[in-house]
Amino acid sequence: MDKRTFLQTAAVLIGGGAVVPFWGCTPRVPARTNWAGNLTYSTNQLYRPRTVEEVQEVVQRAARVRPLGSRHCFNTIADSQHAQLSLELLPRKVAFDEGTVSVPGSMRYGELVPFLNEQGVALHNLASLPHISVAGACATATHGSGVTNGNLATAVQGMEIVNASGELVSLSRETDDQRFAGAVVGLGSLGVVTRVTLNTEPSYDIRQYVYLDVPLDSVGQYFNEISTQAYSVSIFTDWQTTESTQIWIKERADQDMEPIEQELFGGQLADRKVHPVLALSAEACTEQMGAVAPWHALLPHFKMEFTPSSGEELQTEVFVARENAPAVVEVLRGMSDQLNPLLMISEVRSIKADDLWMSTAYGRDSVAFHFTWYQDWEALQALLPILEEALHPFDIRPHWGKNFGMEPAVLRSRYEKLNDFRALVNEFDPSGKFRNTFTQRYLFG
Numbered sequence: 001m002d003k004r005t006f007l008q009t010a011a012v013l014i015g016g017g018a019v020v021p022f023w024g025c026t027p028r029v030p031a032r033t034n035w036a037g038n039l040t041y042s043t044n045q046l047y048r049p050r051t052v053e054e055v056q057e058v059v060q061r062a063a064r065v066r067p068l069g070s071r072h073c074f075n076t077i078a079d080s081q082h083a084q085l086s087l088e089l090l091p092r093k094v095a096f097d098e099g100t101v102s103v104p105g106s107m108r109y110g111e112l113v114p115f116l117n118e119q120g121v122a123l124h125n126l127a128s129l130p131h132i133s134v135a136g137a138c139a140t141a142t143h144g145s146g147v148t149n150g151n152l153a154t155a156v157q158g159m160e161i162v163n164a165s166g167e168l169v170s171l172s173r174e175t176d177d178q179r180f181a182g183a184v185v186g187l188g189s190l191g192v193v194t195r196v197t198l199n200t201e202p203s204y205d206i207r208q209y210v211y212l213d214v215p216l217d218s219v220g221q222y223f224n225e226i227s228t229q230a231y232s233v234s235i236f237t238d239w240q241t242t243e244s245t246q247i248w249i250k251e252r253a254d255q256d257m258e259p260i261e262q263e264l265f266g267g268q269l270a271d272r273k274v275h276p277v278l279a280l281s282a283e284a285c286t287e288q289m290g291a292v293a294p295w296h297a298l299l300p301h302f303k304m305e306f307t308p309s310s311g312e313e314l315q316t317e318v319f320v321a322r323e324n325a326p327a328v329v330e331v332l333r334g335m336s337d338q339l340n341p342l343l344m345i346s347e348v349r350s351i352k353a354d355d356l357w358m359s360t361a362y363g364r365d366s367v368a369f370h371f372t373w374y375q376d377w378e379a380l381q382a383l384l385p386i387l388e389e390a391l392h393p394f395d396i397r398p399h400w401g402k403n404f405g406m407e408p409a410v411l412r413s414r415y416e417k418l419n420d421f422r423a424l425v426n427e428f429d430p431s432g433k434f435r436n437t438f439t440q441r442y443l444f445g
């Protein structure tokens with residue numbers, strides 16, 4: 001491939017909600033919310049610069065500002081009392097090099113991945129939805145599944161960040177090993193990530209199929225066998241019924257395709273396309289029933305052109321060391337009566353260990369236990385401490401972008417590189433320009 005292939009498409013308006021002019025803050029701007037609508041941002045000031053130079057200027061002048069991606073976090077990590085800055089109007093320029101691609105931080109995976117595939121290259125994994133921005137996803141250690149797959153941030157090879165003084169700083173894995181490992185899962189705290197360089201590999205196909213009616217006994221008993229069954233495996237369950245328990249298999253056509261069995265660990269091969277929540281229409285879901293398609297079409301569970309998941313929901317996700325997963329399965333089965341009134345569905349996925357300081361998979365092969373809840377924050381606030389207490393023996397790390405109730409001191413104790421991360425943040429942002437209430441509470445105390 002040509003060493004420098006550039007694509008320039010029109011800037012796509014992805015923000016949703018009202019915005020203010022580049023410099024201004026107008027009191028008439030209606031409240032803006034996150035994707036799920038459970039959070040109204042605390043500021044009506046949103047900067048939307050059109051060039052990197054404008055980003056630098058905004059940051060230099062602002063007293064406080066918080067980078068904003070595609071607004072898919074459920075908690076206040078992206079919120080600000082002062083101002084937010086979105087890169088959605090920056091040019092969509094994609095540049096290829098040998099084995100890597102450099103993309104704007106605000107580009108959504110859904111915009112990027114068909115283009116990558118057209119060029120014959122692929123990413124190693126994707127999240128359940130393609131609607132999220134690359135910088136926002138990597139900043140919170142967003143992940144897909146697969147015991148050999150690191151989270152999406154592990155594909156990052158380089159970044160360009162506008163720091164608090166407005167300088168554009170380049171970091172790369174090759175030349176800035178230590179600082180780089182701290183900066184990638186940056187939690188929006190080092191500055192505005194304007195570009196991200198991602199590892200690519202030759203394009204590959206995925207085959208997807210689903211097993212229904214999986215006995216819950218099998219999930220605990222054969223957890224390792226199930227999760228190593230294919231390139232990417234997800235288990236969906238309500239922790240209570242065989243009927244709601246599904247195994248989604250995403251095989252790589254170039255690695256692990258075997259004849260499809262009718263039965264797997266007691267589950268039956270689905271003869272129809274399904275949604276993880278069986279009662280919901282499967283229209284929004286990616287193709288199943290043994291469909292073979294390029295990686296970007298089948299690694300997510302949901303299609304770009306539809307609303308992912310259920311929409312009106314909350315989410316929680318906790319990460320444990322892989323060896324603890326079967327025990328966690330049993331704990332969750334034991335508390336299914338408590339979970340059930342709020343729980344739409346749970347998903348269990350695997351993530352390979354990495355070296356990124358603030359990653360939820362830092363230093364340990366991990367299993368993520370995810371919960372999609374009905375949108376009842378009051379009830380969830382009461383349930384979260386019970387859930388987290390039950391899982392306390394497993395040293396859980398909560399997903400940075402989802403709902404959790406853990407005390408800041410406990411959360412901080414789960415990250416052995418936290419002090420190094422704080423020092424790195426202070427280097428990029430000595431005055432705390434990018435801090436918000438969330439990072440102040442959970443990272444700095």
Ligand SMILES: Cc1cc2nc3c(=O)[nH]c(=O)nc-3n(C[C@H](O)[C@H](O)[C@H](O)COP(=O)(O)OP(=O)(O)OC[C@H]3O[C@@H](n4cnc5c(N)ncnc54)[C@H](O)[C@@H]3O)c2cc1C
Binds near residue numbers: 134189194
């Ligand atoms: C329906 C649904 C499904 C999901 N599925 C998954 C899943 O499969 N796996 C998973 O792990 N997570 C999942 N998530 C969570 C989601 O991936 C994360 O919350 C992710 O951070 C969202 O990215 P975003 O672009 O919307 O970021 P935002 O929510 O806008 O921001 C997130 C953080 O990134 C920072 N940030 C954003 N842009 C920049 C930038 N340019 N420079 C510096 N910092 C920046 C913000 O300051 C903030 O701290 C899901 C969420 C939803 C709503």
